[in-house]
Amino acid sequence: MGEIFLSSNGLSIPFTEQYFCPLKDCTHLLNHPSALIDFYQNHHYLYLKNFLNREDVLDIRERYFQKFDTLLLKAGTTPRDGIFSGYIPPNLPRFGTRSHPAYEMVRDGEFHNFVTQPKLFELAKLLLGKPSKQLQRRPLRHFIKNTKTASRAHIDAIYIASEGRPFLSYWITLGDCPLDAGGLIYLEDSHQENLEHLRQLIGQRSDRHWDTRPLTHDLKLLAEKTGRRWLWNNYQAGDLVVHSPYIVHASLDSSNDLMRVSTDIRFLPEDDPIDWRWSNDWSADDTY
Numbered sequence: 001m002g003e004i005f006l007s008s009n010g011l012s013i014p015f016t017e018q019y020f021c022p023l024k025d026c027t028h029l030l031n032h033p034s035a036l037i038d039f040y041q042n043h044h045y046l047y048l049k050n051f052l053n054r055e056d057v058l059d060i061r062e063r064y065f066q067k068f069d070t071l072l073l074k075a076g077t078t079p080r081d082g083i084f085s086g087y088i089p090p091n092l093p094r095f096g097t098r099s100h101p102a103y104e105m106v107r108d109g110e111f112h113n114f115v116t117q118p119k120l121f122e123l124a125k126l127l128l129g130k131p132s133k134q135l136q137r138r139p140l141r142h143f144i145k146n147t148k149t150a151s152r153a154h155i156d157a158i159y160i161a162s163e164g165r166p167f168l169s170y171w172i173t174l175g176d177c178p179l180d181a182g183g184l185i186y187l188e189d190s191h192q193e194n195l196e197h198l199r200q201l202i203g204q205r206s207d208r209h210w211d212t213r214p215l216t217h218d219l220k221l222l223a224e225k226t227g228r229r230w231l232w233n234n235y236q237a238g239d240l241v242v243h244s245p246y247i248v249h250a251s252l253d254s255s256n257d258l259m260r261v262s263t264d265i266r267f268l269p270e271d272d273p274i275d276w277r278w279s280n281d282w283s284a285d286d287t288y
Contacts, residue, residue, distance in 0.1 A: 006180070007253045009207060009217040010148040013230075015179075019220065021188060021229040023047040023241075033126055040127055044191040044244035047233060051119075052172070054238040060114050061175040061237070064140075064261060067101035068092075074257065082175055082259045084145050095142065096284020102140045106263075106282050115172075115265050124168055124267035127242065132168075132267040135160075137278040137288070143182040143251070143260040150182055150251040152206075152214035153222055155195065157245035159213060159288065160266065161275040167268035169243050174261040177235040182254035184241060184262075185219075185230040190248035193226065198248070201225040219250055 004015040013019055027049045029036040040046050058080055065072070065079035069089035077083040093100040105111055115138055124132035143149060156169050177183040190198075198215055202225055207217045216222055223230060230250075235241075243249060254260055266278070277288045 006255075007148065008150045008219045008250060009152065009253065011218050011220065013220040013223070013252075017229075019223050019229055020185075020232055023186070023231045023233045025049055027051070037127060040242065040244075043189065044247040045186055045231075046127075046240075046242040048240045048242070049236070050238045051123075051240040052117075052238045054236070056114060057172070057174055057237040060111060061261060063108065063110055064101060064105050064174065067104060082261065084257045084259050086145075086257075088144075094284070096140065096282070098283070100284075102142055103283055106138055106140050115263065120170065120265070121267070123242070127168055128166060128267065128269050131270040133270045133274075135266040135268070135274065135278040136280060137282045137286075138263050138265045139282045141260070141262045141264075143254045145254050145257055145259075148253050150217075150253050151184070151249070152208070152217045153187070153219060153248050153250040154214045155246055155248055156243075156266075158195075160245065160278060162245065162268065162272070165268070165272055167245055167266055167272075169245065170265045170267070171241040171243070172263050172265070173235045173237065173239060174263060175237050176258060177260050177262070178256060178258070179232050179234055179252065180254065181256040181258050182251050182260045183232070183235045184249050184251050185232045186243065187222065187226065187248040187250075188228045188231055190226065190228055191244060191246040193248070198222075198226070215248065219252075222248070 005012050006015050026046045062080035065082050071087050071089045074083040074085045096102045171184050202216050205216045205218045
């Protein structure tokens with residue numbers, strides 16, 4: 001892979017075979033449901049290329065960036081492109097809070113129609129083995145070049161009360177998202193690890209001592225301590241990644257003008273109780 005260095009929350013990690021390995025494309029398994037289920041149960045993720053209609057995804061991307069002052073976008077480009085100008089418009093509300101475009105987007109009718117399309121429910125029913133429902137809280141993420149801000153290593157089970165019952169997380173990139181734009185990465189077979197054991201391995205290596213939910217912001221250290229690699233890919237609009245509540249995942253810092261925008265949606269069995277904190281539309285200051 002060569003001596004390329006990436007970073008997450010400002011900490012460097014070499015892009016080498018010691019630390020990184022491509023996600024396996026599971027798209028061909030869609031025609032073999034039992035094999036698809038087996039792969040998910042064994043690896044706790046599915047990477048599905050072109051599962052969604054690319055133009056539909058780009059329509060949502062365009063709709064989102066149309067909500068911003070055009071100063072955010074590089075001259076000569078369009079909201080559909082979503083390319084950063086290098087300039088944050090003045091007076092922009094704090095990300096994801098009331099009146100910010102991300103706050104408005106998750107309450108947008110077209111966005112709602114997009115994230116509730118039937119094929120997403122059909123896949124959830126297949127993987128959960130029963131009819132499913134979707135949690136209303138659907139976070140939207142927007143990462144910009146050179147901000148050194150990324151998702152810290154974590155598991156979803158720590159954020160959603162499910163009493164050990166299974167649920168699914170869908171990660172949808174709203175536009176192309178190459179590795180250097182900050183897409184999700186997964187710690188290989190980390191669902192096999194005990195969470196408390198992981199915390200003991202890495203000690204107090206965290207830049208958020210007030211929040212005990214993330215494992216660490218040091219992805220290099222976590223890979224070395226566990227002997228596991230980070231699974232990655234150059235995602236494209238239309239791709240879908242499904243993961244379990246127990247696989248460790250994170251993201252890298254963006255160094256690409258192409259802005260990463262994504263949403264996370266969760267499915268659980270229709271007859272399971274809902275964590276009340278996830279029963280309303282997402283806001284970046286809801287702290288859940």
